[in-house]
Amino acid sequence: MTSGGRNLVILGILSVLVASLTTGVSLAIYHNSGDIYLDRSRPGFLPDEDEIEKQDGQDLEYNFEKSGKLTIQNVEEYLEKLELEIKAIDAYSDPFNEKVLIDEELGITEKNNES
Amino acid sequence: MFYMKKILIILALFLVSGLFIPYNVMAISEEQENLVSVNCSTIKSKLKKVQQLDAKVRVYLGSYYEAIATKFIIPMNVRLVENNLSTAEMVENQNKFAEARTVFSNDFVKYQQVLEELINMNCTAEPEKFYEQLVIVRQKRKIMTQDVLQIRTLLSGHVKLVREVMTKL
Numbered sequence: 001m002t003s004g005g006r007n008l009v010i011l012g013i014l015s016v017l018v019a020s021l022t023t024g025v026s027l028a029i030y031h032n033s034g035d036i037y038l039d040r041s042r043p044g045f046l047p048d049e050d051e052i053e054k055q056d057g058q059d060l061e062y063n064f065e066k067s068g069k070l071t072i073q074n075v076e077e078y079l080e081k082l083e084l085e086i087k088a089i090d091a092y093s094d095p096f097n098e099k100v101l102i103d104e105e106l107g108i109t110e111k112n113n114e115s
Numbered sequence: 116m117f118y119m120k121k122i123l124i125i126l127a128l129f130l131v132s133g134l135f136i137p138y139n140v141m142a143i144s145e146e147q148e149n150l151v152s153v154n155c156s157t158i159k160s161k162l163k164k165v166q167q168l169d170a171k172v173r174v175y176l177g178s179y180y181e182a183i184a185t186k187f188i189i190p191m192n193v194r195l196v197e198n199n200l201s202t203a204e205m206v207e208n209q210n211k212f213a214e215a216r217t218v219f220s221n222d223f224v225k226y227q228q229v230l231e232e233l234i235n236m237n238c239t240a241e242p243e244k245f246y247e248q249l250v251i252v253r254q255k256r257k258i259m260t261q262d263v264l265q266i267r268t269l270l271s272g273h274v275k276l277v278r279e280v281m282t283k284l
Contacts, residue, residue, distance in 0.1 A: 034224030038174060044163070045170050064190040070198045075281045079274065082187050086270055089179050095172045096259040100165050101252065106158050108150045108246075 143246040151242035162234050166227070173223050180216050180266060188212060188273060200283060205276050212269045219262040226255035 001009075030036055040047055062081045065074075103109040143151075151158065188209050195201040229252050238245040 034220070034227070037170060037224060037227040038177070040170060040174055045167055047171070063186045064194070066190040066193040067197055068194065070194055070200065070284065072281060072284050075277060075284065078187065078191065079277060082183070082274065082277075085179055085183050085187070086274070089176060089267070089270075092172060092175065094260075095176060095263055096169065096256050098253065098257060098260065100161075101249065101256060103147070106161055106249075107154045108147050108158065110144060110146050110150075 143243055147246065148242040151245055152239050155238040155242075158238060159234055162230065166230055166234065169223075169227070169230075176263065177220070180219070183270065184212060184216065191277065195280065200280055202276070202280075205273075205280075208269060208273050208276060212266070212273070215262065215266045215269055219259075219266060222255070222258050222262050226252070226259055229255050 030039075036042075039045065064078055064081075068074075099105060192201065192205055192209050195205060229248065233245065233248045233252050236245050236248060
């Protein structure tokens, strides 16, 4: 093998090593930062159709003005819009409810065995 | 007398050692151990579903919290300052809301990490360890419920404070 060919092979190996290293570091950061748990583009975590429809229906355009004279009408509108957002939050009744992880739900209760 | 002292020391050591035993470790019966081993794959698939649903809830709630902070609470407080209507309670509530959002995000990561650990465990071979981890996951999930409640309370507080401001206009 000529020296040029050997250098080319070394360059190829080095490139693969650098790429593997940077990919590994990126994946570690992605995992350790917790971003992985928010990434809904992963298989099995994709949003449902009804979720996308709901998001389209959200009033995302509203933004309370930071400046200007404050009037009762401003505050009334503010509260009206804010309550809509709060209502949307409350629509998720009992998020992270504890029942889904109890023994009965997971099928590890002793009663299960008797039946 | 010498024996009395010895007994007292042993008793004290016994009591103190109890403080260092993790309170979350719960006993699992032999029957439950068997159930964990036998139903391992079913339990894991249920846990994966919980994980997927949690990701959905986290993103859903997180986006609303973000919108409320940036489109409502912060602009309102800035405007109140401009109109000389700002109160210490409003600012305090905003700070607490920001803090609660951070806590919510961090606790979710911690919860997901322990849940992931649980899903990756070999429950057929180590049902007892699996159950111990399940107890930890339950505790972290309980913390998530508390975080959500805390944010909701702060939101109600904010609405109440804005209504009070309204009376001054």
